[in-house]
Amino acid sequence: MTGVGSDVRASASGRSALSKRASTSRGEARAKHPYQHIADIVRERIRLGAYRPGDRLPSESRFCSEFHVSPMTLRRALAVLVDEGLVSTEQGRGTFVRALDLGVATFRLHDLTRQWMDDAVQVRLLSASTTRASARVAEMLRLRQGQRTVYLRRLLMRDDHPIVYHHEHIVYDARRPLVEAQLQITSIEGLLRSFGGHGLHRGDLRVFAVNLDDKAAQLLQEPDRAAALCLEHVFYELDGAPVSWGWFLCRADQFSLETRLGPGVTADDPEGPWTR
Amino acid sequence: MTGVGSDVRASASGRSALSKRASTSRGEARAKHPYQHIADIVRERIRLGAYRPGDRLPSESRFCSEFHVSPMTLRRALAVLVDEGLVSTEQGRGTFVRALDLGVATFRLHDLTRQWMDDAVQVRLLSASTTRASARVAEMLRLRQGQRTVYLRRLLMRDDHPIVYHHEHIVYDARRPLVEAQLQITSIEGLLRSFGGHGLHRGDLRVFAVNLDDKAAQLLQEPDRAAALCLEHVFYELDGAPVSWGWFLCRADQFSLETRLGPGVTADDPEGPWTR
DNA sequence: TAGTGGTCTAGACCACTTA
DNA sequence: AAGTGGTCTAGACCACTAG
Structure with a gap:
């Protein structure tokens, strides 16, 4: 298939008079841009062991000659592989297979959230109350102890089964309709969007393991x-002022x-069935 | 400070005869490349609210005029922000603040591993034994049940306190010195490198929460x-054959x-102290 | 049709590494 | 000094979006 593949331009875009874009004539085979094509070829060579971990890849100028593209395009292709963590570059030394x-x-947190972005998932507001900031809450939200905050508790359900329990302390600010807006939320999209939708601009996230306390476990x-x-x-x-902690x-x-x-694995090539 | 900042070239590299690189003369103030400089300026504008979430940024050609750089350089700058998740681009529509x-x-898993990449962390091999693959192990390593595997257990210690418990099933293969090499490992670097060092080429990773069983808890x-x-x-x-599961x-x-x-926060600008 | 982002060229000079 | 990656130019054409 992709195999050896020199002269990438001929088989993809390029302005070489002939071939505006390969095979738009029959609507098949999504045309690849040269940099994608080159990245695929080099990735495949790494996958097949033609270039092995620790090896230095051919220099950029060599690659340019092989694929008949300009340095910028070749560079763009390598950038893809760098981005994927497959190779690393060292100025003055070369490009190496990692x-x-x-x-x-x-x-990606997306992997987590898409698991609850399902339409079947519903948000249930358990409670909403104004409270006075405890020492810990005051510290996190940079308030003085005893200042007003709002405490929200929600349960995310799928098919009547609870999957996520969310609770959150919000700085009380009469000028901002943040809390009122949050109370209206019944869908997941609404919940996730709500964080970005009201002037909130930056966030710190942390993932770790916990033991559920009895209340959370029950819920x-x-x-x-x-x-x-x-x-x-x-x-x-x-x-820069913190407004929500949850x-x-x-x-x-x-x-x-x-x-x-x-x-x-780039394309087909189902790499197995493996049974020794 | 960075503020308005038009004509990025004048203050950084550029080939404009004057200024090979700003202020190499007194070794201060790391010179910035134009694309970095532009990315910083635009990021700062977003941070300060000059461009707000949902806004369309000025077009690339406008930015080119403002900063006096070529399209490719401007593009490179925006790519940085796209990469950071700050903006997103839509062909034919524009670039938008997310x-x-x-x-x-x-x-990044690096955040996890650097916590145990400490020199003070030691690897203790708890046990190493050849076993016959159970149904589950056979399934994961694509063996037939009962085929030979090696089972390793390790404890990572810092200051004589256990912090990580690792166990692993490895396909037994007399041709490969994998297991022998693994037995020698006493340092963290060695352990983490060992996965890549012996022909292993690809891996699937998964992070989740578990309750420790009594053995693990004790360890x-x-x-x-x-x-x-x-x-x-x-x-x-x-x-593509699986060789290790752990x-x-x-x-x-x-x-x-x-x-x-x-x-x-790009530079100084400690964004606080916040106490309301 | 005008404006936007997406890709590409064919060079150039720079910084760094190695011999 | 030769070779490598890193950055940049000043354009070009393309694909897509919207009025």
Whole structure:
């Protein structure tokens, strides 16, 4: 298939008079841009072991010659692989295939949230009350102890089963309709959007494991002290003042963060059936 | 400070005869590349609210005029902000400031591993034995039940306190010195590198919360059923065959994944002290 | 049709590494 | 000094969106 593949331009875009874009004539085979095509080829070579971890790749100028593209385009292609964590570059030395390294893995919170972005998921407001900031809340929201805050508790349900328990302390500010707006929320989209929708501008997030206390366990229909994934958040206003501090407690059996290291499988090529 | 800042070139590199690089003469003030400088300026404008969530940014050509750089350079600058999740681009429509969105947050595993990459952390091999694959192990490693595997258990200690418990099933293969090499490992660097060092090429990772069973709890000196952050891994050979399946069980009080949403604070500007 | 972002060219000079 | 990656230019054409 993609195999050797020199002269990328001929098979993709390029302004070379012939071929505005390959095969738009029959609407098949999504045309690839040269940089994507090159990235795919090099990734495939890494996957197949033509370039092995620690190896230095051919220099950029060599690649330019091989693929008949300009330096900028070749560079763009390599940037894709750098971005994927597959290779790393060192000025003056070269571009190297990275060995498997746990450290470079990244997880997207999207993987978590899309699990509760389902339409079947409903938001149930458990309680909403104004309170006086405890010492801890005051510290997190940079208030003086005893100042007014609003305390919200919500339960996210799917098919009448609880999956996430959320609670949150919000600085009380009569000028801002933040709280009123939050009380209206009954959908997940609304909940997630609400954080960004009202002047909130920055946030700090933290994911860790917790044991559910008896109240939370009961709400989530889990055994007492069951483990849960906790997503803690603090949101800030434009001027840097914290306005919200809260936690999403996610049932451990429903939520995880996943990712892949190394060259992914680009196309078909189902890489197995493996049974030794 | 960075403020308005038109004509980025004059204050940074550029080939404009004058100024090879600003202020190399007294070795102060790390010179910025134009694209970095522009990204900083635009990020600052977002942070200060000059461009607000949902707003369309000036078009690329306008920015080019303002900063006196070429389209490619301007584009590079915006790419930085796209990468940070601060703005998003839509072909034919424009570039927009993103509202706060939980979904786009990313966590780096590096944040986890650097917490145990400390020199003070030691690796203790608890046991190493050849076993026959159970149904579950066989399924994960794509073996037939009863085939030979190696089972390793390790404890990571800091200051004589256990922080991570790792165990792992490895396909037994006399040709490969993988297991032998793993047995030698006494440092963290060695452990993390070992995954990449022996032909392993790809991996799937998963992070979730678990309750420690009594053995694990005892080893980690935690109460029974304490919550822990579990990092599960499966590593594959070049040809796609799985060779290792294991878990890092991390004490919940020692490990978390953290990240920030929205425009970070670029330079000084300590954005506080906040007490209302 | 005008305006926007997306890609690409064919060079150039720079900073860094290695011999 | 030679070779490598890093940045930049001053345009060009394309695909997409919206009036």
